[in-house]
Amino acid sequence: MKLKTKLTEQLGIEYPIICGAMYPCSNPELVAAVSEAGGIGVVQPLTLVYVYGFDFRDGLKRIRQLTQKPIGMNALIEKNSQYYEKRMRNWVDIALEEGCRFFVTALGNPKWVVDKVKPHGARVYHDVTELKWALKVRDVGVDGLICVNNRAGGHAGRRSQEELCEELKEVDLPLVCAGGVGDEKAFCRALEMGYEGVQMGTRFIATTECGSHFDYKNAIIRAGEEDIVLTERVTGIPLSVIRTPHVERVGLKIGPIARFLFRHSKTKHWIRTLYNVRSGYAMKRSALKGLSSKDYYQAGKSVAGIHSIRTAKDIVVQFSSTLARR
Numbered sequence: 001m002k003l004k005t006k007l008t009e010q011l012g013i014e015y016p017i018i019c020g021a022m023y024p025c026s027n028p029e030l031v032a033a034v035s036e037a038g039g040i041g042v043v044q045p046l047t048l049v050y051v052y053g054f055d056f057r058d059g060l061k062r063i064r065q066l067t068q069k070p071i072g073m074n075a076l077i078e079k080n081s082q083y084y085e086k087r088m089r090n091w092v093d094i095a096l097e098e099g100c101r102f103f104v105t106a107l108g109n110p111k112w113v114v115d116k117v118k119p120h121g122a123r124v125y126h127d128v129t130e131l132k133w134a135l136k137v138r139d140v141g142v143d144g145l146i147c148v149n150n151r152a153g154g155h156a157g158r159r160s161q162e163e164l165c166e167e168l169k170e171v172d173l174p175l176v177c178a179g180g181v182g183d184e185k186a187f188c189r190a191l192e193m194g195y196e197g198v199q200m201g202t203r204f205i206a207t208t209e210c211g212s213h214f215d216y217k218n219a220i221i222r223a224g225e226e227d228i229v230l231t232e233r234v235t236g237i238p239l240s241v242i243r244t245p246h247v248e249r250v251g252l253k254i255g256p257i258a259r260f261l262f263r264h265s266k267t268k269h270w271i272r273t274l275y276n277v278r279s280g281y282a283m284k285r286s287a288l289k290g291l292s293s294k295d296y297y298q299a300g301k302s303v304a305g306i307h308s309i310r311t312a313k314d315i316v317v318q319f320s321s322t323l324a325r326r
Helices: 006-011 028-036 045-051 056-066 082-097 111-120 131-138 161-171 184-193 214-222 245-250 256-263 265-289 301-305 312-325
Strands: 017-019 040-043 072-076 102-106 123-128 144-148 175-178 197-200 228-231 239-242
Touching: 006 144, 017 028, 017 312, 028 040, 028 056, 028 312, 040 045, 040 056, 040 102, 045 056, 045 072, 056 082, 072 082, 082 111, 102 111, 111 123, 123 131, 131 161, 144 161, 161 175, 161 184, 184 197, 184 301, 184 312
Parallel strands: 017 040, 017 197, 040 072, 072 102, 102 123, 123 144, 144 175, 175 197
Antiparallel strands: 228 239
């Protein structure tokens, strides 16, 4: 049974389920498996190129060998540097050439992405955590909103699923719930709340297709909601991770010198770059090589509903069939 929502109609997919882009977990096999199952997988370019070693176009072609169904691309549009922006613009061009028609933007003004992809019939959804950002991106022409709540993994929002849904209704765009969806009950509840679909990350890490190490997947299965903590020690701003011995040992807060550097415009870019390089290496090592003395496992509070490693197809079909029976 196909479950029609504004999300499925806009993207041409069967089920209102997005596999969120994840560094370093979005390997080609996972992206393709979710799309082939009837949801939509989203490519994370940094993961494709710097974790799994693909030329970006070749990586997209690899995914196309596994599925011909719609896929998405994550465009992080923060202005880190001219080089970074040029590289992201080039990746968007390549994604369009390879048939991608869904783009998830974050961390900046998505106008240039909207202007670039809309003539090709593509859709753009933007990550938001509150109303003021939703209103800004609505005005530049995005098609929908990825509503990041306080149960999400990685850089979570501050509002609950319910608060964010109610607050963003006035924007009059399709809303996708991102955070706290790890089982069928949470999936159904999100759609009944008024969301047009869900974006899941943590649930799809604990799948057979995900390239992350078994230690990471097993940590998700073992964790409860109380094991998810916010740490500043990875990227400098609060990040949702699983409590590990390393997290306990180093603490959750950055030191006074780093905090000073983050707060001043002349040093903020430098310290953020340093933290991003360091954290990127640490998360890549932990995700792909298993337990070490310096582990950071990103995950959201949806771990409470995740109890086994399953195939991506099992998850998509089971979630959707549960909703269809209601």
